[in-house]
Amino acid sequence: MKQNRKWYDYLWIxxxxxxxxxxxxxxxxxxxxxxxxxxLLIAIFGGSKAYCSRYCGRGQLLELLGRKLKLSRNAAPxxxxxxxxxxxxxxxxxxxxxxxxxxxxxRVFTGAPLSEAVTLxxxxxxxxxxxxxxxxxxxxxxxxxxxxxVMLTSTILGLxxxxxxxxxxxxxxxxxxxxxxxxxxxxxxxxxKDDGRACT
Amino acid sequence: MPLSLRISRIGxxxxxxxxxxxxxxxxxxxxxxxxxARVDEKKCVGCGKCAEVCPAAVIEIVKRNDAQ
Numbered sequence: 001m002k003q004n005r006k007w008y009d010y011l012w013i014x015x016x017x018x019x020x021x022x023x024x025x026x027x028x029x030x031x032x033x034x035x036x037x038x039x040l041l042i043a044i045f046g047g048s049k050a051y052c053s054r055y056c057g058r059g060q061l062l063e064l065l066g067r068k069l070k071l072s073r074n075a076a077p078x079x080x081x082x083x084x085x086x087x088x089x090x091x092x093x094x095x096x097x098x099x100x101x102x103x104x105x106x107r108v109f110t111g112a113p114l115s116e117a118v119t120l121x122x123x124x125x126x127x128x129x130x131x132x133x134x135x136x137x138x139x140x141x142x143x144x145x146x147x148x149x150v151m152l153t154s155t156i157l158g159l160x161x162x163x164x165x166x167x168x169x170x171x172x173x174x175x176x177x178x179x180x181x182x183x184x185x186x187x188x189x190x191x192x193k194d195d196g197r198a199c200t
Numbered sequence: 201m202p203l204s205l206r207i208s209r210i211g212x213x214x215x216x217x218x219x220x221x222x223x224x225x226x227x228x229x230x231x232x233x234x235x236x237a238r239v240d241e242k243k244c245v246g247c248g249k250c251a252e253v254c255p256a257a258v259i260e261i262v263k264r265n266d267a268q
Binding site: 043047048049050052053054059063076077081082083084087165166167168169170171172177178180181183184185187188191192 | 213215216217218219221222231233234235253254255256257258
């Protein structure tokens, strides 16, 4: 590697710790909001995708598993994966799932019973009763269950595409990546027009 | 230093993930405003490391004259 390692090269440890903590107590899922908010804030206020290239712990973890541990076939992914329609479609699907999760949190907030399960790949409900959530408000726990399901599902998708294609294939269709790239496009549209080379 | 005969060319469907930036041995690639990767043609030595790691497979190594 060309340069000395920096502190942010070890953020894969944060990602791994997050996934493990979620197994012990679902309320740690709330920490995942950092992985959501930081890239958006960098894109909105900084106009860049520095999060993807530097600070994404998941990307680093996939890189480590795929390249260092050689768990990836390292094959070029199919073309559709990088097609804007697929990327935007996956982002839209992800947003719908996220909205449904917020809706169920709202329903619990207004008195519906708490569902102590993590839904994997938006289909399979895993019982998750071992975590004590009695000390938190039910809606806080409900959001945590829903959010951890989203994080775990996207991690599994990332691992599957890591094995099948290149280590960081998840980055191609990552909803956060698509969203931050879109924000950067909107934010920097003037420079793009002036420059004329970067428009796709 | 003489320019290399081969050079990286970034495709239009670049997702700006920055994987290529991290592996470039001569710092010839930058992410332009979070939108797409860009190659500094004067610096690029056409080693192909960026093309190897690009998760979207949008980087090609081409003859310098064909890069325009």
